Amino acid sequence: MKPLVIHGGHVIDPTQGIDETGDIIISEGKISPRDRESDLSPTNYRVINAAGLIVCPGFIDLHCHLRQPGDEDKETIATGSQSAAKGGYTTICCMPNTTPPLDNPDTIDYVKSIAAREAVIRVLPIGCISKGRQGKELVDMDKLAQSGVIGYSDDGSPVLNSRLMRQALDYSRRQGLPIIDHAEDITLTGDGVMNEGDLSARLGLPGIPTASEEVMIYRDLALAELTGGWLHIAHVATRGGVELIRQAKANGIRVTAEVTPHHLTLTEVRVTLSNPNAKVKPPLRTQRDIQALISGLKQGVIDIIATDHAPHSKADKKVDFAQAPFGISGFETALGSLMSLVHRGELPLTTLISKLTSEPSKIIGTRYGKLGSLNVGEPADITIFDPDMEWVVDASKFVSKGKNTPLDGDRLKGKVMVTISQGKIVYQDDSIKVKGI
Ligand SMILES: [Zn+2]
Structure with a gap:
């Protein structure tokens, strides 16, 4: 197959400090050097015209739920990976709260073998902390x-036993x-279903106090300090949590943290009794x-953005608010949601891209190659997106089996146009034509 050229896009690669118009050449699955003399025409190359588009390393998601094995009606490794590709992701890390849980090498091998056969992008497993969670x-x-x-997580549940942690x-x-x-702290959460405050009181729904998160972050930071272990706080959602992590980092505790697109862009006012x-x-x-x-994100207190993509079937969510399961199907709206912060001037575009690419790559390390970079010789994992394209979220068109999004019908500005995983185009918007095929 002819090499692929992504021509004339706005290339942003935080690992190399690149933020300028340029071409990216892909050959045999890897980023290839540019031969100054070569004629980048469709005779010699396949060409994607990326004028007006952002070209950056493929997004990396440290936190998602692919539901396989056990809940294939909600999602599978195949559909989850396709949904992620549509959202611009080229590497995703799946949480182990499946049935059975990923608490031993056999279940890890199972996920890896299904991923190798059926996933369109790289899927890296996370193991449980405790047996059977x-x-x-x-x-x-x-x-x-x-x-x-x-890494390890009992995500979905905390580790209540401090000694085990x-x-x-x-x-x-x-x-x-x-x-x-x-x-x-699930004893504080109790049967809470939303933020505890005036709104929960008005709606008559049991609330979850911010202390439920803060108490546990505080305990685990103390344990990280005691042990010298590496604590990564998932889905930070409270101001108090951010402050605890800020202090811990200042004190030299080994802690990293993530925040989700929905916690960065949506408030409790999205909660209505009719919309679980x-x-x-x-x-x-x-x-x-x-x-x-x-x-916290801008100042490096929070290191990365992770989706916590949590698909559920229609039937699961078609019940009373109080009974419905927790979770948002997040891959396909992540970029569009996050770009609202860039458009409002609240987050620089280069910072956003680093939080989706180079920063999560640092957490994964290099055992799977150097991810999150457009360096020559690295695997060609690339996302091309239109920062200004407006579109309306239609959950029924999600590739994910999970149509559970509070954004259904919302207008977002910013859309993934092409996702390339290890040199292969794994997602392409209808409007994009590749010349020279
Ligand atoms: Zn969680």
Whole structure:
């Protein structure tokens, strides 16, 4: 096959400090050097005209739920990977709260083999912290590390037993892999379904106090300090959480953190009794929390943006707000949502791209090659997007099996046009034509 040229796009690569118009050449799955003399015509190359578009490293998602094995009616590794590709992602890390959970090398191997056969992008598994996600006994972390997990998490549930968390962080220090913390004190959450405050009182829905998150972040930062282990806080959603992480980093504690697109852009006012698609954990909070999350992201207190893509079937969400499961199907609206921050001048475009590419790559490390860079010789994982294209979210057209989004019918500005995974075009908007085929 002829090499591929992405011609005349606005290339942004935070790892090389590139932020200028240029061409990217892809040959045999890798980023290829530009031969100054060569004629980049459709006779010799396949050509994508990227004028007016942003060309950047493929997005990397450290936190998603692919539901396989066990809940293939909600999502599969195949459909989840296609949905991610449509959202501009070329590497996704899947959480282990499947049925059965990914708590031993056999289940990790199962996910890896399905991914190798059926996924259109790179899928990297996360292993459980505790056997069966029961919070009682540590998994065999040495065996899971050998089987290739990029970190450990009982996500969906916190690790309530502090001693077990200490043990996990001890291993983390020795292995250099992160413990990914679903920071929630479920005794404080109780039967809460949304942010605790005036609105929850008005709606008559039980609330979740911000302390539910803050208490657990505080405990786990103390344990990270005690052990020297690497704590990664998942889906930070509160102002108090951001401040705790800020102090911990200043004190030299090894902690990284992520925030989701929905927690950066939506508040509790999206919650209505008739729309369980705004029901998510942690819950959508307030404008004050959003401002703290954006500041934290800009200042490096929060390292990355991760989707927490959590697909559910229609039937699951077609119940009373109180009964509906928590979760938002997030891959396909992530960029459009996040670009609203750029368009409003709240987040520089280059910062946004680094939080989706080079920063998550640092957390994954180099065991799977150097990800998140357009350096010559690296795997050609590339996202091309139109920063200004407006479109209306139509959940029924999601590639994901999960149509559960509070954004259905919303107008977003910013759309993925082409996703290239290891040199292969895995998603292409209808309006994009590749010349020279
Ligand atoms: Zn979680």
